[in-house]
Amino acid sequence: MEVAAGVVGIASFAFQTFQGCVQAFQFVERAQLIGYDGEVFRTGLLWERYRLMQWGQRAGLLEKGTPDASLNWDFAKIFLEQIDGLLTSADALKKRYGLDVSVEEIEEEQSRDLQPPEKGIPAFIAKLRPEIHTAAGKVIQSRNGPMKRVRWAALGKSDAERLVKDIAQLNDRLVMLLDSADRERRKAEDEKLLRGLVSLTTTAMQVSQLETVLPVVTEKKKTAAAIAAAAHLKQVRLLLGTDKRADEIRTQPSVQAREAARMPVVKAMKRTLRPYHGQELTYTGLEFAVHGVQPVIIQWKASNSSDKQEWTKHEQQIKLLVALLSAMEDPSFRSLPCLGHYPAPNQTCYGIVYAAPDDKHAWQLTSLYDIIPAVQDVSLAKRLEIAKAVAETILQLHTAGWLHKSLKSESVVFFADKEVSAGKAIQSDPFVFGYDYARPDSTEGAVYTQWSEANLAGDLYRHPNAQGHDRETYQKRFDMYALGCIFVELLFWKRLVDIHAEWTCPGLMATMEVAQKTNTMPEGWKLPSMMELLENGAAVARMTHLAGEKYIKAVRTCVFIDKAEEGQEASLEEEIEVVETLGSCRV
Template structure:
C-alpha cells in the first residue's frame, strides 16, 4: 500500500528529475550552434533561438524551477518532465537531428574554459535587446552551465537550409507552447502579458528595419489578437525606418528587402483639381476637417496649414504620415482609410484625404454627416457604461500602437474622435458606429530631429485643457509620450462622467470655465487654464469617478494622468505604463 510519505518522495523525485531536465534544456541553447551556412537567415535563426530560450527560462520561473522558486503545485510534473526530455533530446542529440531534419551533425566535446564563456549575451540584433531588457535570462543560463559538472557537447554541422532551420524553430516553439499550457490560466495570462510588453519594448528600441523584421518573424506563427496587434505595430515601425523619417541617433537607414518591399504601401499624391465641394452649393472651408468629393467619391479631408518656409519643411512629414495611414496596418490606428496626400502650394495647405468606409455599401446618394465625441457628450444625455468602456479600450489600443511605432499624436481629445453616419441618423445611431481618431495634422515621429516641426496647434483655447501643463504655451517642453497619455487621461475622465472637460472643470473649480474661456477669447487675453494633475489626490473626486465608472477605470485614469517619465539613452520608455492602462480598461466589465 502506498503511504503519503511514499507519494511525497515520488513527487520530490519527479521534481528533481524535471529540474535536471530543465537545466539541461537551458544549457543546451548555448551549445546549439547557429548554422553558419544559411547566409543572412542565420541571424534570424539565432534571434528566434534566443526568443525561445527566453520563453523557456520564464516558464521555468513560473513553474518553480528557478533559483529560489517553489514547485508549482498545480503543474502536471509528469507531462512537464516528458516535454523537457523531448526538448533536450532535440537540442543535444546529433542522431535525432539527422533523423528528423536530415542534418549532417556531429557532437563535439569542448574545453572547460570555453564552456564557461558561452553564456555571454548576444552583441547584436534582437538577442542584444532581449539581453539588455531581461539580463536575468543570461545570468540564469550562465549559472546552469557553470553548475554542470559533465563534459558538455555542442553540435556542429556542415550546412543547414532555411527550411530545416524553420522546422527546428517550429518544433522548439511547439514544445515551449505545450509547457506554457501546463500553467494555470492566470499564470498563462500573466506570461502572455509580460511577453507582449517585452516585444513592444524591443520594437520601440529597435534601430533597424532588419531587427523589426525578425520580431515580425518571431510573432508570425501565433494567430492571437495580441500578437497580431504587436505585429501591426512592428510593421508601422518598419515602414518608418525604411522611409528614413527623422531617425534617432542610434537608428540606421535600411535599404528595402524583398520582404519589406511587400509591406510598403504605395504613396498616392492626389491632385487638387479633382477635389470638389461635397455639396455643390456649399464652398469648401479648406481648414479643419470637412467632407468633400474626390473623383466624384465622398471623402473626408483633414487640412494642415503650411505657410511660408514651413511648406517645404513639412513636405516629408506629411508625405510620411500619409504612408503610415495608407498602409493596411494603419487600420490599427483606428483612422479612416487614407487614400493619399494632397499638396496645394498656392493655398499653403496640405491635406490628408480619407475614404469613407461605408459610402460604397450604403445608398451612394446619401449625404454623410460627422459628429465628434465632444459633440455627442452634450447631445446624448446618457450612454451605457459598456459602450463607454469599448470606446476607451479602443482608443487605448490606438495610442499604444502609435507609441510603439515611434509616433506622437499631439492632438488627442474628444474633438478628434469622430463618428460618421448618413443624414437622418439619430444621435444614438452615431454612437453605435465605429469611432475614428483624426487630428493627425500635428502628429510626428518621437525623435529629437522631428521636434523642429513642433507647432502650437491652431485650435480654440479650450483644447489647452487636454494639454499637459508642461506642454502649453511658448516655454513648453518638447512633446513626449506622457503628454499624449495625459490627454488620454482627460478623455477617460470625460467618458467616466459622460461630460465635456470644460463642464467637469467648472464643477471641480466652482467657476464657469466656459465663460472664462469665452471672455479670454473675446479680449484676446492670456489665461492659465487648470489641469487634472491633482485630481488623483482629491479623494472626493476619485470616489465620484469610482461610483460612475468603477475602480479599474479610475486606476487607468490615474496611470494616464500621472505617467512617470523614464528616460534611458534619450528615449521616453513608457510602454509598460500604457500596457498597464490597456489591461486595466480590459478588466472593466458590466
C-alpha cells in the same frame, strides 16, 4: 505518499534534462550562418529559450519552485529530451535534417561566462525580463561538469527555419501540459514581452528578425494581429526615418531595398473634389467630400504659407504622415483606409484623404467633443468601452514608436447614417483622427507641429511641459496625459473646459474668450492642469463615486506617468496597465 514520491522522482529527472536544454540554447554554435539569416536564426533560438524558461517557471523547476504535481512529467521529460537532442545530438541532427555536425565539450570555466548581452534583441529581452536571464544563468551554473556544444559545418536558411520550428512545436507541447489558467497567463506575458520588444527595436532589420517569432495571426487571435500590425508600422516608420529616436539607426539602402515591397504607396489625389450630399466644402477640420465617384473623408491641414519653398517642405511632411497612416490597416488602430493626399494650394492647405466607411449610406461624422453636449445620458458601460478603445489605439501607436501629438476629444470620431441622432451615432465604434505631422523630434522638426497658441481649449489637453515656446520635445507621456483628459471627459460626460471651470478654475471660459480676442494671456494666469484636478479632493471623490477606484487609477497613471530617462525608450508597462485596468472595470 508513494504517488507523490513518484512525481518528485520523475520531475527530478525532467529537471536534469531541462538543465541540459537551457545550457544547449546558451552555447549552441552557429558557424557558417552569418548576416541577416544568421540573426533571424539566433532570434528564433533566443525566443524559444525564453519560452522554455517561462515554462520551467510555471512548472516549478526554477529556484525556490515546487514541481507542479498535476503536470504529466512523463510527457514533459520526453519533450525535453527531444529539445535537448535537437540542440546537442549529432546523430539526431544528421538523421532529421541531413546536417554535417560534430559535438564538442566546453570546459566548465567557459560555461560560466554568462554576462548579460549588450545589444540587439538579446539585450532587449534581458532588459525587459532580467529575471529570466538570471534564472538561466543559475540553472547552467548549478549543473556540474563540462557541457556539449554542436558545431555545424554548414546550415542553410531552410534548415535553420525547420530546426527552430521543430523546437517551437516541442515548446508548444510543453505548454499544453500546463493547466488552462497557466497557459492564459503565459500567453499574456508573452504578448507583453513581444510588444515591449517591438517598441525597443532600433533598426528595420531587428523588426524583421522579431517578426519571425510573432505568433501566427488568425481571425481569432486579435492581440497577435495587433502586435504584428504595430511591428509593421514600426518597420515602415524606421524605413521612412520619421520620428526617429536618439537610439534608432537610419536604415541602410540594402535593407531598404529588401523591404521596399512592404512600403505603402503614397498617392496624390488629383481629381477635383465635389461636395458630399450638397454639403459645401469648408477646407477645414474633418469633412466628407466626393473624389471622382467615391465618397471620401478629408482631414485638412493648413500650410500657413504660400511660399513655394515652405509649401514643398510642408508637402514632404504630409507625404510622410500619409505613408504612416496608410500602414495602419489593422482594426486595432481604429483608422479608416488612407488613400493619399490632396494638395489645395489655392486654399493654402493639404488634405489627407480616407475612404468612407462604405458608399451605400449617406454618412455623418460626429466627434466626441460635439456629442457630449448633444446627448444627455450615455451608459457608463459605453463610456468605458470608448475609453478602452482609445487607450488601445494609443498603445498600438506607441508600440510602433509613433506619437499622435494632437489627441483630444475632437480626435475621437463616430460615423453613423445621416438620418440618425447623435445618441445613436455614439453607439457605433469610435475612430481616431487628427494626427500631427510625422517628423523627427528635434528643434528643426518642431517647426512643422501645428501649434496654435490661440487655441487655448486645445491646450487644455496638453501636458504643462508640452505648452508654450519653452515646451519639451514631444514624448509618449504627453499623449498619455491627453488620454487622461479624455478619460475625465467620459467620466463626467462634460467637455474638459467645463470640468475645469467647475472644479479648478471658475470663470475659465470667460477668461479664455478674452485671451482669444486679445491674443494675450492675463498677467500671472495659466491654464489649469489635470494635476490640479486630481489634487482637488472633492473632484476626486465625485469621480470615484461616478466610476470607481479602478477608473481613477487609470486616469492617475496617464497624468502622472514618469518621464523616460535621457536617451531611453519609455516603457509600455504603464500603458498596458491602463488598458488592463479599464478592461477589468465592471459596471
